[in-house]
Amino acid sequence: MNSRRVQILVALALTALWGAGIYAGHANGHLRFLDRLEATLTDLRTLARGVQRPPDLVTIVAIDNTVVKRGGSYPLPRADLARVVDTIVQFKPKVIAIDLLLVDRSAAIGDATLAQTLATGPIVLAAAAIFPTASETVATGGEDPLAVLPQAERFLLPLPAFAEHAEVGIVNVATGQSGSPLSVPMLFRTRDKVEMSFPLRVASRALDKALTIAPDRLMLGDRAVPTDTDFALPITYYGPRRTIRTVSAQSVFDGTLDRKAIENRIVVIGAAVAGGGDFYPTPFDSLMPGVEVVSTAITHLVAGDGIVRDHKVHVADALAAILLPMLLVGLLAWRRSAPGLVAAAVVMMAWAALNLFAFTHGIWLNAATTLAAAVPPVAAFAGVQLWAGGRRTQYLAAKSRSLAQFQAPAVQEWLARDPDFLAKPVRQNAAIVFIDLSGFTALSERIDPDALRDLLKAFHALIDRAAVDCGGVITGFLGDGAMILFGLPSAMPDDAARALKCAIDLHRSVERWIGSLPPEVADQVGFKIGAHFGPIVASRLGESHQHITATGDTVNVASRLMEVAVQNDARLALSDTLLDAADFLGDPDGTLRGPLRTQVRGRSGTIAVWFWRDERQSRRPAAEADVTS
Structure with missing residues (x-):
């Protein structure tokens, strides 16, 4: 009996060390395969939560196929873009966010017309961060809270003629291994410069609140922005494309743009044309226009309805990665037969239900890390239990029969x-x-x-x-x-x-x-x-x-x-x-x-x-x- 107790204590200690190692390894940027698993599980939880009605704060003015068919070309000529912006300005929005990279010169008249138009309203222009490799690099070390920011090689900024009349924000998003954007970095840096993200710049202008950077959070005025530990905003999608109010820019040229869709609202102008702009896979839509991903982040910031994945949530993840496997191993050790397996299964289902409940109520607990911490030690302990119970002979016989059926x-x-x-x-x-x-x-x-x-x-x-x-x-x-x-x-x-x-x-x-x-x-x-x-x-x-x-x-x-x-x-x-x-x-x-x-x-x-x-x-x-x- 004493020997069995020692074995159980050793198993529990090894299980705790495994869970802690899995969590630490993933938190330090290793075990990247867990990111793909977490992305898949996040998609499933998002689908289980279902389509949500977004706060009605943002209107997307989409440069879509209808607009391109009218003009016959993409990108939209600067003179036409100026006309779109001018019409929207007249309807008095809170802010106009242009999710288009205006970095190249075009016809001089078109550029001059657009520059004059940008000077007439509250405008935020998109810029891009250029990274030295295909993935964003993150520096670590030191006590500087900005050390964890994505470090760009340089920023691709709008033409000076445009930028002098508007604010500028970086429009890059962070995609998981599945290609779906799971978060949007709020701050970017080069060696000597820090830039706000496009959604954060738009939200700050719409709320008329100054941004404050604290060691573990961002503040818009006196309101905390619920970011991850690297100042990235986790995003969760309301539904498929056009769930956020969307109108075609063609309504400007037709004279049918509804004033109520613009007045006192955040207006985001962006591309939704096939073959132009960015498209991303999301749980609800395999081709979500990038402008709607950005608009989702803006809505989270302004409405404060974003999903929370902050330091406290990471502490909960660490505890789950250590305690849940120990509980499961303890149940299997307590009842070595079917009742122990049933009890462990009930605990796992309860954890899954709790994880889903938290997600649907705005708290993003990591599922992949907990599974990786729980499944291997539980499976290993269950295997030892089977061996200790005299089932090794049957297992080896079944294995031999199974292998004998295959030719490869x-x-x-x-x-x-x-x-x-x-x-x-x-x-x-x-x-x-x-x-x-x-x-x-x-x-x-x-x-x-x-x-x-x-x-x-x-x-x-x-x-x-x-x-x-x-x-x-x-x-x-x-x-x-x-x-x-x-x-x-x-x-x-x-x-x-x-x-x-x-x-x-x-x-x-x-x-x-x-x-x-x-x-x-x-x-x-x-x-x-x-x-x-x-x-x-x-x-x-x-x-x-x-x-x-x-x-x-x-x-x-x-x-x-x-x-x-x-x-x-x-x-x-x-x-x-x-x-x-x-x-x-x-x-x-x-x-x-x-x-x-x-x-x-x-x-x-x-x-x-x-x-x-x-x-x-x-x-x-x-x-x-x-x-x-």
Whole structure:
């Protein structure tokens, strides 16, 4: 009994250390995969909360497709923009926020007209922060509260002729790994300058309140702005596009602009035209115009209805990451059978309900960090409990049976850890490589069956080596061909690059192998390879004998690309999608021909295809090698 108590205390201590480590690691910018999980969970919580009616404070005047069709061009000419601003000024708004980067000169008359118009009303212009890399950099260290601000290389400011008549704010937003803006930085800095964000500048002007920067918060007058610890404003969306009141700028040119939509309101002028301006995915809308994202942040600031994710919330997150896993492990240790599992499940459901309740009432508790802190130690402790209860033999037997059902050796190690791997189909992006021998059917009529078997064995060995070297999984040998999948046991950022390398390696190794065969055999066979990248469904197929495979349009296209290669006197056909995903910069020992936009059999529409040729080896004409099997 004493030994068991010691074991439980050790398990609780290790669980607490794990939770604290997970929280600290994520808080310090590591464990970035949790950001993607949190973004997904945030989308789900936002959808569960449902569409909300926003405070009716902001009107978006959208430069949309109707306006572009009228003028015939985008960006909108400066003279036309001046007309829009002038009309809005006459209706006396609180402030006009122009979410357009006026950084380039245009026609002199148009620029002069716009500059004169900007001088007639309360205007805030958008500027942009230019960062040295693709992501915003954040400095840390020291006691300066501004050290945590996104540090830009420089600011892209409006033309001086415009800026002298208006205030300026930085319009950049911060997107999560899903691409959805989760927060808007309120302050930006360079080495010697700090600039307010566009929404904060607009809100300050609309409220007529001065901004004060405190060590842990921002103040507009005597009202605290609920920002994150890096002075970013968390945002949560009211609904799909046009949930915030939106009118087309075309109503200005038609003379139908409603004065009530403008008077004593915050007016945001921005682009909502297809192919122009920024669009972002949000829980309610896959293409939310950037002007509405900015308007959402402005509404939060002015109405004070933004979601709270401040220092106190982070303290609550830390406590949850430590205490919840300890409670779950304690319940499992207290009742080792079904009652303990039920009690732990009830606690998890209660935590999920509390987290959702807090989110719907304006408090953003981190879910991903708590899950990452709770699930591994609970799963590990439950596994130990099973082992201690004598279930290890049954588990190993089930694992052996599960592994025996599969033909792909590359996934056996993963199945040993998770016998339920792909028990439910998984939708994800993956790269597919198909290879097939040409002329094999005719050859099989002429040579001895044993020699034919040796030929296939050598060919399969080449494929197996190339797949293993590049981290691919052979989902099946199709007689004289094979399908190789890159994306299991889980999708990786370099799946496309490894598939491309595998296809090129196969091209070279199979060509050398054919060249080493006796002339009477080598002259009869050739090969063709097709490779593509895109969404697939990975799953198990079969009952008593199962195997892992992938299905979907991506698989079909990869297979048909072998036909496209033959039709174009090539041996390796690569989709443009695969090359883009692989960030292919060229091969000094090979050349690409293309792109050729062509149809593939059994599929509507066209795709762009490239053909790769090995320049290191002399080869027979492709037409001679690519004999249809």
